[in-house]
Amino acid sequence: MSGRGLKQLSILTALVLIAGFALVFFWVPMDADQGFKQKIFYLHVPLAIVALCGFIAGGVEGFRHLRSGDRRHDANSYVFIHLSVVFGVATLITGCLWAKASWGHFWVWDEPTLVSFLIVFLLYCTYYPFRYAIEDRDRQARYASVFAIMAGAFVPLNFMAVRMAESLIHPRVFATSGGGLPGSMMFTFLVCLVGVALLWVTLVKLELLGKQTSGQVSKLRRALEAQGFGGGEETSGTVGRRIAPNLEAQ
Amino acid sequence: MTPSRQAFMAVVGKDLRIELRTMRSLPAMVLFAVTTFIIFRFGLDRTALSGSLASGVVWTTLLFAAVLGINRIFLAEREEGGFDAFRLAPVDRAVLFAAKAAVLFLYLAVLELIVIPVFAVFFLQEWSGLLPLIVILMATNLGFAALGTLISSMAVNSRARDLLVPLLLLPLVVPLMIAATSATAPLLDVGGPSYDKFGTWLLVLGLYDGIFCLVGYAVFDFLLED
Numbered sequence: 001m002s003g004r005g006l007k008q009l010s011i012l013t014a015l016v017l018i019a020g021f022a023l024v025f026f027w028v029p030m031d032a033d034q035g036f037k038q039k040i041f042y043l044h045v046p047l048a049i050v051a052l053c054g055f056i057a058g059g060v061e062g063f064r065h066l067r068s069g070d071r072r073h074d075a076n077s078y079v080f081i082h083l084s085v086v087f088g089v090a091t092l093i094t095g096c097l098w099a100k101a102s103w104g105h106f107w108v109w110d111e112p113t114l115v116s117f118l119i120v121f122l123l124y125c126t127y128y129p130f131r132y133a134i135e136d137r138d139r140q141a142r143y144a145s146v147f148a149i150m151a152g153a154f155v156p157l158n159f160m161a162v163r164m165a166e167s168l169i170h171p172r173v174f175a176t177s178g179g180g181l182p183g184s185m186m187f188t189f190l191v192c193l194v195g196v197a198l199l200w201v202t203l204v205k206l207e208l209l210g211k212q213t214s215g216q217v218s219k220l221r222r223a224l225e226a227q228g229f230g231g232g233e234e235t236s237g238t239v240g241r242r243i244a245p246n247l248e249a250q
Numbered sequence: 251m252t253p254s255r256q257a258f259m260a261v262v263g264k265d266l267r268i269e270l271r272t273m274r275s276l277p278a279m280v281l282f283a284v285t286t287f288i289i290f291r292f293g294l295d296r297t298a299l300s301g302s303l304a305s306g307v308v309w310t311t312l313l314f315a316a317v318l319g320i321n322r323i324f325l326a327e328r329e330e331g332g333f334d335a336f337r338l339a340p341v342d343r344a345v346l347f348a349a350k351a352a353v354l355f356l357y358l359a360v361l362e363l364i365v366i367p368v369f370a371v372f373f374l375q376e377w378s379g380l381l382p383l384i385v386i387l388m389a390t391n392l393g394f395a396a397l398g399t400l401i402s403s404m405a406v407n408s409r410a411r412d413l414l415v416p417l418l419l420l421p422l423v424v425p426l427m428i429a430a431t432s433a434t435a436p437l438l439d440v441g442g443p444s445y446d447k448f449g450t451w452l453l454v455l456g457l458y459d460g461i462f463c464l465v466g467y468a469v470f471d472f473l474l475e476d
Contacts, residue, residue: 066472123421130418133408139476143404146469147418150400153465154422161425161454165432 006205013202017195023188037101042189044094046196047087048117052155054084054200055124059152062145074141077148079207081127083200088121116162123151257341261349266356268326275319276357283315283365287372299373305434308369309390309427312362313420319357320398321415323350324406337474347399347470351463355395362387379437382445386437389455390430396462397422403473429454 024042058080065073095114096106109115130147134140269275290307291297299307327333336346366387370377398419405414433451437443 066469119421119424123418126414126417126421129410130404130408130414133405133410133414135409139407142472142475143407146404146472149469150422150462150465153461154425157458157461158425161428161458164450164454165428 006202006209009198009202009205013195013198016191016198020188020192020195023191028184028188029182037098040094040098040101042192043196044091044098045189046193047094048091048113049193050196050200051084051087051091052117052120053197054080054087055120055155056152058084059148062148062152065141065145066149071141074145075208075211076204077145078131079204079211081124081148083203083207085121085124085127087196087200088117088124091117092121112159112163112165116159119158119162120151120155123154127151253341254345257339257345258349258352261336261346262352265326265349265353269357275322276360279315279318279357279361280364282318283311283361284368286311286314287369291372297373298375300375300438300440302431302435304373304438305431307373308366308434308438309431311369312358312365313423313427315361315365316358316394316398317416317419319354319361320394320402320419321412323354323399323402328406333474333476337476343471343474344467346474347403347466350403351395351399351466354398355391358391358394359388362391374438376438376440376442379439379443382443382448383434383437385452386430386433386455389452389459390426392459393426393455393462394423396459396466397426400462400466400470400473403470426455426458429458 020042024039028039028042030036030038058077061073061077061080065071065077092114095117099108099111099114100106107114127144127147131140131144134143287307290311294303294307296303324333327336336343366380366383370380374380401415401418401422405411405418408414429451433448433455436446436448
């Protein structure tokens with residue numbers, strides 16, 4: 001993935017997000033029951049949906065890595081999961097705030113979606129210690145892909161089990177057919193969802209570009225070191241240190 | 251006998267023989283479980299347990315005892331080069347997964363055979379729920395075995411092996427624990443067992459077992475590659 005289109009994408013993301021929040025604050029009607037507090041819904045739910053989709057997409061990329069052996073898929077899988085974990089933190093924080101505002105407690109145990117999300121989040125947090133505990137690069141990529149597939153399969157299973165175990169008090173806004181949500185709210189929600197999804201894609205592209213660039217830099221540095229080592233009379237330990245300042249001076 | 255089954259029997263036989271001669275997993279698991287019961291007796295300050303409390307104590311204890319076993323299931327392979335030997339053998343690699351899962355299943359079954367009666371003697375007043383409990387135990391063991399083998403084979407080749415097994419395993423077994431504890435709680439009620447949603451939870455256990463057996467079978471090849 002190259003950096004082309006990143007600028008346009010960033011601008012589009014900013015525009016959609018601004019439009020979404022403008023709709024949230026100035027246009028969409030107040031919730032009859034919860035009032036202004038309910039507006040966090042337009043941030044919390046898109047974050048959660050995008051994070052979960054990102055986890056599943058990470059599993060799919062892991063699967064593609066195992067099938068093809070192409071390291072780019074592993075990098076994708078890593079970045080997808082990484083950003084979804086970041087979005088997951090935001091989801092949990094906004095979820096806690098909403099729970100405090102509407103139910104009076106920061107944490108409500110008999111609310112299946114919050115609990116399942118926490119379990120999934122904790123599982124994906126172990127992705128980092130697991131990945132970096134494996135030294136061999138190929139094995140690391142392969143094992144991380146296995147983890148991504150396994151965890152991806154676990155996400156829906158976990159949601160089902162937790163939902164079965166708990167009483168259902170979470171506001172089920174989409175469950176009632178014919179729309180529990182009025183048209184204006186649904187429209188605003190969709191704009192926010194698209195905005196958050198675009199934000200995720202932008203950050204993914206940025207992160208991948210950063211990884212690619214640092215990979216290229218270290219490749220170039222190695223090439224330079226090899227040249228310096230071939231022509232110079234320095235010992236290998238000083239080569240890197242001698243070349244790096246030169247690069248900056250030029 | 252097909253080569254796969256021969257290999258399966260050979261690995262299972264080897265592991266059971268090692269366990270019988272060295273006794274390095276099972277006694278530790280049993281001791282751990284019994285000591286944990288004593289800690290629960292004082293931690294909860296109860297001399298008798300029933301319902302969801304009894305079910306929670308049983309499953310928490312079994313889970314942590316299982317972690318001890320899961321940690322060690324691939325130890326011999328790693329230390330004595332068993333992985334290389336298996337990679338050289340002309341058999342399907344999924345056989346190793348199946349064999350290790352079977353061994354883990356047997357360990358857990360033996361553990362429960364000893365520990366559940368001890369639990370009953372310590373805490374239970376009504377024993378008639380123990381017979382249907384066997385079904386739940388078997389279904390949960392299968393899930394533990396499949397997932398534990400998978401996790402253990404992932405963690406055994408990393409630096410932080412002992413740390414990673416519980417770290418990876420605990421979030422993944424939450425659905426299994428939900429189903430197992432919810433199915434067990436009505437069985438251990440004071441007034442004798444009732445079968446509230448027994449079938450539904452058994453179905454969830456079966457689904458979980460099925461998914462992780464399939465995932466394990468599908469990805470195990472990649473974990474064994476070098």
